[in-house]
Amino acid sequence: MNVFELMMEYIKEGRVKIDREKFAGKLATVHDPCNYGRKSEKTFGHGYYDEIRWITDQICDTWVDTYPTRENNFCCGAGGGAWAMPYTNERLYYGRKKAEQIADTGAEIVVAPCHNCRDQIMKGLTKDFDLDIETFYLWELLAESIIVEPWNEEEVEKAHKESEEQWERFGVELEDEDEWTPPE
Amino acid sequence: MSQEPIKLGKRESKLRVDPKWADVCLTCGTCAGGCPVTGVDGMDPRKAVRMAALGLDDELINSRFPWVCTLCGRCERACPMGVEILAMMRKARGLRERDKVPGPIHKGTMMSMERGNNLGIPYDDWLFLLADMSKEMEDEGFPGFYVPVDKVGARVISTVNSKEPFGEPDDMKFWWKIYYAAHESWTVSSENWEGVTWGLFGGDDESMKEQARRVLENGRKVKAEVLLLPE
Numbered sequence: 001m002n003v004f005e006l007m008m009e010y011i012k013e014g015r016v017k018i019d020r021e022k023f024a025g026k027l028a029t030v031h032d033p034c035n036y037g038r039k040s041e042k043t044f045g046h047g048y049y050d051e052i053r054w055i056t057d058q059i060c061d062t063w064v065d066t067y068p069t070r071e072n073n074f075c076c077g078a079g080g081g082a083w084a085m086p087y088t089n090e091r092l093y094y095g096r097k098k099a100e101q102i103a104d105t106g107a108e109i110v111v112a113p114c115h116n117c118r119d120q121i122m123k124g125l126t127k128d129f130d131l132d133i134e135t136f137y138l139w140e141l142l143a144e145s146i147i148v149e150p151w152n153e154e155e156v157e158k159a160h161k162e163s164e165e166q167w168e169r170f171g172v173e174l175e176d177e178d179e180w181t182p183p184e
Numbered sequence: 185m186s187q188e189p190i191k192l193g194k195r196e197s198k199l200r201v202d203p204k205w206a207d208v209c210l211t212c213g214t215c216a217g218g219c220p221v222t223g224v225d226g227m228d229p230r231k232a233v234r235m236a237a238l239g240l241d242d243e244l245i246n247s248r249f250p251w252v253c254t255l256c257g258r259c260e261r262a263c264p265m266g267v268e269i270l271a272m273m274r275k276a277r278g279l280r281e282r283d284k285v286p287g288p289i290h291k292g293t294m295m296s297m298e299r300g301n302n303l304g305i306p307y308d309d310w311l312f313l314l315a316d317m318s319k320e321m322e323d324e325g326f327p328g329f330y331v332p333v334d335k336v337g338a339r340v341i342s343t344v345n346s347k348e349p350f351g352e353p354d355d356m357k358f359w360w361k362i363y364y365a366a367h368e369s370w371t372v373s374s375e376n377w378e379g380v381t382w383g384l385f386g387g388d389d390e391s392m393k394e395q396a397r398r399v400l401e402n403g404r405k406v407k408a409e410v411l412l413l414p415e
């Protein structure tokens with residue numbers, strides 16, 4: 001199962017409830033990640049184009065496709081490990097196509113279902129091509145729009161017991177005010 | 185490219201995915217027309233295919249093109265003859281000498297093999313971060329939330345993209361919130377939790393297989409039904 005199928009399962013089975021007011025009145029557009037689209041289509045015979053749109057549709061009132069779209073969509077420009085390579089200018093040069101596509105839709109929200117794509121659109125293209133957009137992971141869009149009901153006392157108690165046991169087992173002790181710093 | 189006449193040897197190539205290649209490509213240029221990096225270094229996918237077909241393997245392997253190419257696959261999708269341009273590009277990457285792989289891709293791949301994640305985040309730091317953030321989540325309106333680690337019997341086991349714990353830990357909370365709301369039984373691994381396969385980008389098939397094996401092994405250990413790679 002992949003991220004789309006799991007999110008769809010939660011929505012269809014009513015395990016998460018969506019507040020459609022959250023993004024009401026904002027025009028959204030979706031990006032097709034190469035790995036879930038073309039590559040998956042070739043490797044597994046199925047490209048995840050509809051799933052991305054279905055989930056977006058559950059959350060957003062209005063969304064439009066870019067042109068071209070789906071299997072002919074442009075890559076964000078950061079595929080193939082481009083974030084880990086020294087070819088920044090080339091990455092942004094490639095991305096001009098994506099930036100044009102996005103600008104043409106007039107959308108305020110861009111839904112990017114993959115890490116690479118989201119970083120490229122949010123941290124690369126938005127600035128370099130002066131885009132007036134907000135970029136979300138697809139699961140971020142869902143997380144931001146679900147109505148969270150706190151667990152009941154019994155569940156909370158059970159979870160506390162489990163977590164205490166777990167951290168003890170791993171020997172993790174939290175001191176107050178202790179900040180985690182990333183390793184060198 | 186060199187001005188010297190190029191001598192063509194036997195028509196065999198390390199890069200050709202299929203021996204019939206040279207004859208299959210129509211040199212129509214459809215691939216080049218749809219490729220957003222056409223023109224960079226005077227290259228395009230049609231030329232790359234020609235180079236492989238003509239046996240100019242080393243020239244292609246040592247050029248920047250297979251790395252500037254994002255492996256997006258638009259070229260291949262459009263090719264009327266089904267030439268496997270992507271497979272060729274990955275092969276070209278894989279045949280680059282490992283110490284000449286651009287950027288930290290090779291280093292990250294080796295790091296992942298040694299330490300279980302591309303960025304070398306230590307075991308203790310990982311667990312501490314999860315414990316600390318679990319508490320944070322509780323304070324943010326998710327009472328009872330914690331990150332289950334190596335939890336046997338969890339339905340869903342998820343990998344993690346190491347850039348998140350490294351640089352944007354709060355982004356891990358999106359999925360956490362969804363799991364919380366859905367009352368999901370889920371878990372992450374204490375070791376070998378990396379979900380990004382840099383071996384894929386470096387053309388390093390062996391490391392790729394090893395990483396996949398570890399992830400599957402983690403899933404088997406906790407008897408999870410669903411393996412999630414939120415990439």
Ligand code: SF4
Nearest residue numbers: 209210212213215263
């Ligand atoms: S689209 Fe296919 S047939 Fe046409 S030049 Fe490219 S590889 Fe050759």
Ligand code: SF4
Nearest residue numbers: 219253254256257259
């Ligand atoms: S896979 Fe590479 S060569 Fe083909 S269209 Fe994309 S960037 Fe161009």
